[in-house]
Amino acid sequence: MRIRPRLPQLLGDRTFRRFWLGQTVSLFGDQISLFAIPLAAVLVLHAHAAEMGYLTAAGVMPSLLFSLYAGAWLDRRGHRRIAMLAADLARAGLLVTVPVTYALGVLTLAQLYAVTFIMGFFDVLFFVSYSTLFVSIVKQDDYLQGNSLLNGSRAMSFVGGQSLAGLLVSLLTAPVALLADACSFVTSAFFLSRIHPEEPPTSSPGPGQLTAGIRFIAHSPIIRSALGATATVNYFNFVFFALFMLYAVRSLGVQPFILGLVLSAGAVGGLVGSALTGRLSQRIGVGRAFALSCVLFPAPLLLVPAASGHGVTRLVLLFLAEFGSGLGVMILDISAGTIFAIVIPDTIRASVSGAYRTVNYGMRPLGALTGGALGSAIGLRPTLWLAAIGGIFCVVWVVFSPLLRAQKDLNTTAPEAVMLRGEQAPKGQKS
Numbered sequence: 001m002r003i004r005p006r007l008p009q010l011l012g013d014r015t016f017r018r019f020w021l022g023q024t025v026s027l028f029g030d031q032i033s034l035f036a037i038p039l040a041a042v043l044v045l046h047a048h049a050a051e052m053g054y055l056t057a058a059g060v061m062p063s064l065l066f067s068l069y070a071g072a073w074l075d076r077r078g079h080r081r082i083a084m085l086a087a088d089l090a091r092a093g094l095l096v097t098v099p100v101t102y103a104l105g106v107l108t109l110a111q112l113y114a115v116t117f118i119m120g121f122f123d124v125l126f127f128v129s130y131s132t133l134f135v136s137i138v139k140q141d142d143y144l145q146g147n148s149l150l151n152g153s154r155a156m157s158f159v160g161g162q163s164l165a166g167l168l169v170s171l172l173t174a175p176v177a178l179l180a181d182a183c184s185f186v187t188s189a190f191f192l193s194r195i196h197p198e199e200p201p202t203s204s205p206g207p208g209q210l211t212a213g214i215r216f217i218a219h220s221p222i223i224r225s226a227l228g229a230t231a232t233v234n235y236f237n238f239v240f241f242a243l244f245m246l247y248a249v250r251s252l253g254v255q256p257f258i259l260g261l262v263l264s265a266g267a268v269g270g271l272v273g274s275a276l277t278g279r280l281s282q283r284i285g286v287g288r289a290f291a292l293s294c295v296l297f298p299a300p301l302l303l304v305p306a307a308s309g310h311g312v313t314r315l316v317l318l319f320l321a322e323f324g325s326g327l328g329v330m331i332l333d334i335s336a337g338t339i340f341a342i343v344i345p346d347t348i349r350a351s352v353s354g355a356y357r358t359v360n361y362g363m364r365p366l367g368a369l370t371g372g373a374l375g376s377a378i379g380l381r382p383t384l385w386l387a388a389i390g391g392i393f394c395v396v397w398v399v400f401s402p403l404l405r406a407q408k409d410l411n412t413t414a415p416e417a418v419m420l421r422g423e424q425a426p427k428g429q430k431s
Helices: 014-044 049-077 080-104 109-137 140-172 174-193 212-219 221-251 256-266 268-284 286-296 299-306 312-343 346-360 363-378 380-399 415-420
Strands: none
Touching: 014 049, 014 080, 014 109, 014 140, 014 174, 014 221, 014 256, 049 109, 049 212, 049 221, 049 346, 049 363, 080 109, 080 174, 109 140, 109 312, 109 346, 140 174, 140 256, 140 268, 140 312, 212 221, 212 346, 221 256, 221 286, 221 299, 221 312, 221 346, 221 363, 221 380, 256 268, 256 312, 268 286, 268 312, 286 299, 286 312, 286 380, 299 312, 299 380, 363 380
16 A cells, blocks of 8 residues: 655645745745855955954844834734735845846945845845734644744755755856845745735834834743843854854865755754654743753854864864754744744734844844954954854753743643743633
């Protein structure tokens, strides 16, 4: 008898399937840009450590500047799907300018700064809308499965996307490789145009709308502790990320194609994490899974500055660092996304997302600028050691938080979900 593999139930839903397909293609494209833009700066424009810090900061600075306002505006205006579609098309257009100016011989670091900054703005518009569209498409009981599928695609993009990026950079040069990501944004926009979910109602305009997300986070011990942890790890991760490509190519002498293959192989850890998170959360609780990931995500990065010289050893250490970190970040993202989907009310979801992103992603440009400055002052390897060690301290935020008491049942009527919101459990029920 022939056994047919069972597809996840959510993929049988046409709306979710289209959304998932668009995001899967876009995630693969994102890996090409994450690989090719810094390599364009290093290999084509010969950027040094401080300039790499500026480039990384330019891409994430919009999160600090615009997230709060974008969240409040979208909660008041609605039409989050349209905003995401427009952001996809705008980012595709911006990326096309890089290979065009490169072909004309006029590509500069200033243009890369401008392109990454404006793309960062549209990233904010897209991802502040994302959480609201997700809960419009996915039923509450399927939040964990939906997050696992989308993050599974993300993990797959780490595996296939980075090797594809390395190949494209080697064959076409870094600037021309960006055309592939431009195409992926167009594909995402196409699939978004084919779905029409009923979005939550918009919030009423009022004097406190801009600060509604801030107030919610301030009064939610779950979200506060999660924000502290993710902001800390983001800061140190971007101290690290700003210098990683420069360190791998110049200090370790790894060729772009080989680096892409090693990182792609190591990214299998993300696939393992996306597959394990559901069962892990059911066994130990989604909050404890989040706490565990706060160590599993940053700790393996210690292996990168430990790599030195030439030969196979340095490639093995880079592989293990990518594997372990990918495993940890998938557990972190899936567990956090599930908690947020349950805890945050629909009517202020974009506002909370904007406020959260302002702080969380706002740490990224600060980390990138710190990385560039430290890399110039004390060297690449010492800076990477400091960044990897510092990231582990994010777990301090959750050690004494209610996150560790989050139980297995994520039904919002259960006392555990009431606890997740930071509320008092009803009398007669255990909290």
